[in-house]
Amino acid sequence: MTMKLEILTKNENRDIQKKIIEKIRDLINYKNLEPGDKLPSERTLSEKFEVSRGNIREAIQKLEFYGLLESIPQSGTFVANIGVIAMNGMIDDILRLEDPDFKSLVETRILLELKTARLAALRRTNEDLEAMKEALDAYATKVVKGEDAVQEDLLFHLAIAKASGNSTMNTFMLIITPGIITNFEKYHVCDSNQAFSGIQEHKDIYEAIKNQDPKLAKQMMKAHFKILYQYCYNQK
Amino acid sequence: MTMKLEILTKNENRDIQKKIIEKIRDLINYKNLEPGDKLPSERTLSEKFEVSRGNIREAIQKLEFYGLLESIPQSGTFVANIGVIAMNGMIDDILRLEDPDFKSLVETRILLELKTARLAALRRTNEDLEAMKEALDAYATKVVKGEDAVQEDLLFHLAIAKASGNSTMNTFMLIITPGIITNFEKYHVCDSNQAFSGIQEHKDIYEAIKNQDPKLAKQMMKAHFKILYQYCYNQK
DNA sequence: AAAACCAATCTGGTTAACCAATTTTAAACA
DNA sequence: TGTTTAAAATTGGTTAACCAGATTGGTTTT
Numbered sequence: 001m002t003m004k005l006e007i008l009t010k011n012e013n014r015d016i017q018k019k020i021i022e023k024i025r026d027l028i029n030y031k032n033l034e035p036g037d038k039l040p041s042e043r044t045l046s047e048k049f050e051v052s053r054g055n056i057r058e059a060i061q062k063l064e065f066y067g068l069l070e071s072i073p074q075s076g077t078f079v080a081n082i083g084v085i086a087m088n089g090m091i092d093d094i095l096r097l098e099d100p101d102f103k104s105l106v107e108t109r110i111l112l113e114l115k116t117a118r119l120a121a122l123r124r125t126n127e128d129l130e131a132m133k134e135a136l137d138a139y140a141t142k143v144v145k146g147e148d149a150v151q152e153d154l155l156f157h158l159a160i161a162k163a164s165g166n167s168t169m170n171t172f173m174l175i176i177t178p179g180i181i182t183n184f185e186k187y188h189v190c191d192s193n194q195a196f197s198g199i200q201e202h203k204d205i206y207e208a209i210k211n212q213d214p215k216l217a218k219q220m221m222k223a224h225f226k227i228l229y230q231y232c233y234n235q236k
Numbered sequence: 237m238t239m240k241l242e243i244l245t246k247n248e249n250r251d252i253q254k255k256i257i258e259k260i261r262d263l264i265n266y267k268n269l270e271p272g273d274k275l276p277s278e279r280t281l282s283e284k285f286e287v288s289r290g291n292i293r294e295a296i297q298k299l300e301f302y303g304l305l306e307s308i309p310q311s312g313t314f315v316a317n318i319g320v321i322a323m324n325g326m327i328d329d330i331l332r333l334e335d336p337d338f339k340s341l342v343e344t345r346i347l348l349e350l351k352t353a354r355l356a357a358l359r360r361t362n363e364d365l366e367a368m369k370e371a372l373d374a375y376a377t378k379v380v381k382g383e384d385a386v387q388e389d390l391l392f393h394l395a396i397a398k399a400s401g402n403s404t405m406n407t408f409m410l411i412i413t414p415g416i417i418t419n420f421e422k423y424h425v426c427d428s429n430q431a432f433s434g435i436q437e438h439k440d441i442y443e444a445i446k447n448q449d450p451k452l453a454k455q456m457m458k459a460h461f462k463i464l465y466q467y468c469y470n471q472k
Numbered sequence: 473a474a475a476a477c478c479a480a481t482c483t484g485g486t487t488a489a490c491c492a493a494t495t496t497t498a499a500a501c502a
Numbered sequence: 503t504g505t506t507t508a509a510a511a512t513t514g515g516t517t518a519a520c521c522a523g524a525t526t527g528g529t530t531t532t
Contacts, residue, residue: 041513054486057514067414073514074493082417085374086387093394093410100404108404115347138321151322158329168336168344172408174329178303181318277483290516293484310483310523 016051018095020059023049025091028079039069039077066094102183105176110225112173113157114218116164121209121217128163129210135159136206140199150184156202163209198224252287254331256295259285261327264315275305275313302330338419341412346461348405348412349393350454355400357445357453364399365446371395372442376435386420392438399445434460 024039033039042060046053060077063069068087071077079087120128139152154177161173201224208217222229260275269275278296282289296313299305304323307313315323356364375388390413397409437460444453458465 043513052487066410067418071514072494075495075513077514080414082414083387086390086417089371089387089391089394090410090413093398093406096398097407097410098403100407104402104404107402108408111347111351111405151319151325154322155325158325162329162332166340166343167334168340168412169347170329171333171336172344174302174326174333176404177326178316178318181322182303182316279483288517307484308524309485311525312483 016055017059017062020045020049020051020055021063021091021095024059024063025088028084028087032084033079035079035081035083037079039079041076062094063091066090100176100179102179105179105183106228109173109176109180110229112169112176113160113225114221116161116166116169116173117205117209117217117221118214119164119166119169120160121212121214123165124163124209124212128159132156132159132163132206132209136202139202143196143199150181153198153202154181160205160209252291253295253298256281256285256287256291257299257327257331260295260299261324264323265320268320269315271315271317271319273315275315277312298330299327302326336412336415338415341415341419342464345409345412345416346465348409349396349461350457352397352400352402352405352409353441353445353453353457354450355402355405356396357448357450359401360399360445360448364395368392368395368399368442368445372438375438379432379435386417389434389438390417396441396445 024045027033027040039045039060040048042053042056045056049056060069060071064071068080068082068090069077070080082090124132135152135156135158139149139156142149142152158173158177161170164170201220204220205217205224208220260281263269263276275281275296276284278289278292281292285292296305296307300307304316304318304326305313306316318326360368371388371392371394375385375392378385378388394409394413397406400406437456440456441453441460444456
C-alpha cells in the first residue's frame with residue numbers, strides 16, 4: 001500500500017499538532033503518568049497516533065517550550081514536575097490559545113512599558129544610560145532630517161526594556177514588537193506628524209530615567225502613549 | 237576525510253545557533269537585504285557557514301518566532317517587513333537575552349495578574365465566570381481536606397487570565413507559570429499555612445470580577461500577592 | 473514583439489536511515 | 503544464589519535522500 005503524499009498547509013499542520021497534544025494529554029491521564037514518569041518513545045507514539053515521528057517531535061517541543069515535558073537525549077521524554085491537574089489545565093489552555101490580535105498586543109505593550117520605564121529609573125546602569133542616549137540621538141537625528149524614524153523609536157523603547165533589568169519583560173517586549181511594527185502603518189505611536197513632539201517626549205522619559213525618578217518616568221511614558229492609550233481604552 | 241561525530245550539549249548547540257544568527261545578520265547587512273528580499277537557500281547557507289542544514293533551519297525558525305524572517309514552502313526565506321536598523325537592533329537584543337531568573341518571573345507575574353484581574357472584571361463572560369467558579373471550588377475543596385492545592389490555585393489564576401480577553405497576556409501567563417511552579421517550594425503564594433486565608437482572598441477576587449468592579453479586583457489581587465510583593469520589592 | 477508554454481532547476485518541507493549514549497537483558501562467573 | 507559483565511535493544515538527536523510545488527530561463531506560438 002502506498003501512502004498518499006501531499007503538502008500540508010500551516011493550518012492543517014497545526015490541527016494535527018493539536019490532536020497529538022490532546023492525545024498526549026489523554027495518554028498521561030489514562031496511564032496515570034506522574035511528574036518524573038517517562039512518556040512512551042517518539043517511535044511508539046508515532047505508530048500509536050499514526051503520524052510521523054517529526055510531528056510527534058514538534059508537539060513534544062511545544063510542550064517543552066511551555067515547561068510541561070522534558071526530553072533527555074538517549075533516555076526519554078519525561079513529565080515535568082507539575083501535577084496532573086495543572087498539566088491538564090495548562091494543556092487545555094495551550095490548545096485554546098488564540099493568535100494575538102493587534103489590540104491585545106498594544107494593551108500588553110503599554111502595560112509592559114509603563115513598568116519597564118519605572119524599573120529602568122530604579123535600576124539603570126551607566127551603560128544602559130549610554131545605550132539609551134545613543135538610541136535617542138539616532139532617533140532625533142532622523143526626525144530632524146525629516147526621515148521616517150519608526151525603527152529608531154522602537155530601539156529606544158527596547159533599550160529601556162533592557163535597562164529595566166527584568167529579562168522576562170525584555171523577552172516579552174521582543175516577542176510583541178514585530179507584531180506592533182507590522183500594524184504600525186495604521187496606528188503610529190510616533191507618527192511623522194507628531195515626530196517633533198515625540199523627540200521631546202523621548203527626552204523627557206530619558207531624563208526621568210537618568211535622574212532615577214521612577215514616578216516621573218512612568219508618567220512621561222504614559223504621556224508618550226497617550227494616543228495609543230486612547231485607541232485601546234476609548235475605542236471599542 | 238571523515239567528519240567527527242559527537243553529541244553536542246544544549247549549551248554548545250545554543251552557541252552555534254547564536255553564531256549562525258550573527259552570520260545571518262552580517263549577511264543581511266553586507267548584501268543590503270531589505271524587507272521582502274530573499275535570503276540564500278538553506279543549503280547555500282549550510283555550505284557557506286559550514287554547519288548542518290538542520291542548524292540553519294533551527295536558527296531561521298528562531299528568527300521566525302521573533303517575527304524577523306518568514307519561510308514560504310517551495311519558495312524561500314524572506315526578510316520581514318521591518319527595516320534594517322530595527323532588524324539589527326532586535327537581533328542583537330535576541331542574542332543578548334538571558335535566561336529569566338525567578339525574581340524576574342515573579343515581578344512579571346504580579347504585573348500581569350494585577351492587569352488581568354482588572355480586565356477580567358471588565359470583560360468576563362458568564363462562561364468565564366463559570367470556569368473561574370469551578371476552579372475556585374476545586375481549590376477550596378482541596379484546602380478544606382487539608383491537601384496540597386498549589387495546582388488548583390494556579391488554575392484559578394489562569395482562568396482569570398483567560399477571562400481578561402487579552403490573548404497576549406494569557407499566553408505570557410502560560411509561559412511563566414511552569415517556572416513559577418518549579419520554584420514554588422521556596423516561595424509559596426498560597427502556602428498551606430495560609431491556605432485558608434487564601435480561600436477568602438480567592439473568593440474576594442472572584443466576587444469583584446463577578447460584580448464587574450475592576451478597581452476592587454485589582455486591589456484584592458494585590459492583597460493576595462502581598463507576600464510575593466514584599467519578596468520582590470523589599471528584599472534585594 | 474509579446475504572450476504562452478514547457479522542461480530543468482531550485483525551494484522549504486518531509487521522511488527514513490543512521491549515530492552514539494543509555495538502558496535493559498541475559499549470560500557468565502563467583 | 504548473588505554479582506559482574508557484556509551484548510542486544512531502545513532512546514532522542516542528527517543526517518542525507520527524497521517530495522512536490524514554485525521559480526526560472528529559453529523556446530515556441532500567435
